[in-house]
Amino acid sequence: MDLKRLRQILDRTSSKRVLVIGDLMLDEFIWGKVGRISPEAPVPVVEVTRESYFPGGAANVARNLREFVDHVSVIGLVGKDRTGQQLRDLLGQCKIDVSDAVEDEKFSTIVKTRIIARHQQVVRVDREKIAALSARQIAKVAAAVRKRLKDFDAIIFEDYGKGFLAAELVAQIARDARRAKKIVTADPNPHNLIDWTGITAVKPNRAEAFLAAGIPNRDADLAPKKDVDLVRTGKALLEKWGVQYLLVTLGEQGVMFFEKGKHPHHIPAKARDVFDVSGAGDTAIAIFTLALACDATPLEAAQIANHASAVVVGKLGTATVTRDELIASFEHEAQ
Numbered sequence: 387m388d389l390k391r392l393r394q395i396l397d398r399t400s401s402k403r404v405l406v407i408g409d410l411m412l413d414e415f416i417w418g419k420v421g422r423i424s425p426e427a428p429v430p431v432v433e434v435t436r437e438s439y440f441p442g443g444a445a446n447v448a449r450n451l452r453e454f455v456d457h458v459s460v461i462g463l464v465g466k467d468r469t470g471q472q473l474r475d476l477l478g479q480c481k482i483d484v485s486d487a488v489e490d491e492k493f494s495t496i497v498k499t500r501i502i503a504r505h506q507q508v509v510r511v512d513r514e515k516i517a518a519l520s521a522r523q524i525a526k527v528a529a530a531v532r533k534r535l536k537d538f539d540a541i542i543f544e545d546y547g548k549g550f551l552a553a554e555l556v557a558q559i560a561r562d563a564r565r566a567k568k569i570v571t572a573d574p575n576p577h578n579l580i581d582w583t584g585i586t587a588v589k590p591n592r593a594e595a596f597l598a599a600g601i602p603n604r605d606a607d608l609a610p611k612k613d614v615d616l617v618r619t620g621k622a623l624l625e626k627w628g629v630q631y632l633l634v635t636l637g638e639q640g641v642m643f644f645e646k647g648k649h650p651h652h653i654p655a656k657a658r659d660v661f662d663v664s665g666a667g668d669t670a671i672a673i674f675t676l677a678l679a680c681d682a683t684p685l686e687a688a689q690i691a692n693h694a695s696a697v698v699v700g701k702l703g704t705a706t707v708t709r710d711e712l713i714a715s716f717e718h719e720a721q
Contacts, residue, residue, distance in 0.1 A: 387689055392716055396709055398680035399454040403537055408444030408544030408551055410462030411496035412473045413704045420503045432503050440704040441476050442498055444544035446665050448482045450672035450706045459483040463493055463550050470495035486530040493517050518549045528558040535562055540569040540679045542671055547575035556580050569678050573671040587631035589671045595619050595634045610642050610652040620644040631684050635670055643688040653689055656696035656715060665704045666695045
């Protein structure tokens with residue numbers, strides 16, 4: 387894709403309205419340095435120098451969109467606790483609408499804590515309890531989305547497998563969105579058996595794709611185009627989910643794009659340096675969906691998402707990509 391075409395697509399982004407639905411969480415980063423090994427156990431002692439907090443999970447998808455889009459909304463579950471309020475405040479600072487989020491006093495907001503020393507993750511601590519929505523909550527969320535559906539150009543389902551995306555909730559919203567001819571995409575969790583039939587596109591990573599297809603993942607060290615198991619998996623998922631497009635992220639091998647009735651297309655990775663893969667999938671689904679909403683061809687959208695992911699893995703922490711960084715990535719490739 388040439389830079390003129392890229393700018394054409396990006397010039398349309400700010401006016402788009404996108405809704406993200408899925409598992410909300412707070413990402414906490416504890417930064418420090420290691421100077422010695424603990425006398426109590428053979429583990430490093432991290433001397434904390436600073437702490438930082440970011441919206442995580444589905445909230446990070448919304449945060450990535452907010453770099454390009456003026457109006458982003460996110461719906462998920464938060465507790466009536468300190469971390470829930472902290473997450474709401476962070477999203478408010480980003481001007482992301484959380485007015486339809488579900489607040490439950492019995493739920494503890496999910497927190498993922500990463501301890502980083504010398505640019506490396508030492509350990510991750512997860513504080514979470516998987517909680518499913520009640521029938522009443524499902525009805526309330528579905529009604530809220532139905533009421534505001536005309537306001538959105540696209541909907542993204544972000545499933546981290548924490549319980550918010552119940553099959554019935556997805557089915558109701560997907561059905562309404564399909565009738566309204568909206569773009570609907572999903573970043574799936576293979577352990578949550580959801581029928582994605584009829585939505586626009588699904589974006590699993592390689593491991594998730596093989597699990598969902600029920601095909602053994604031999605983790606072949608083959609070029610993606612020669613990886614017959616990968617190709618078979620992609621075709622099987624197109625058929626199983628009945629979607630138009632499938633974007634399989636492959637880490638250091640880039641992405642594999644599948645479209646009904648066409649040969650799969652491999653797009654090599656663009657990352658020059660990889661510091662942290664946290665949130666790379668969030669960036670990919672956000673930018674892929676946004677590009678589709680801006681009338682990019684599906685293959686162009688996959689190329690743009692691939693470049694966006696390459697930018698964020700070159701940053702430490704839960705990161706986003708900006709318009710300028712995205713253009714610079716394409717410029718670097720053209721040199």
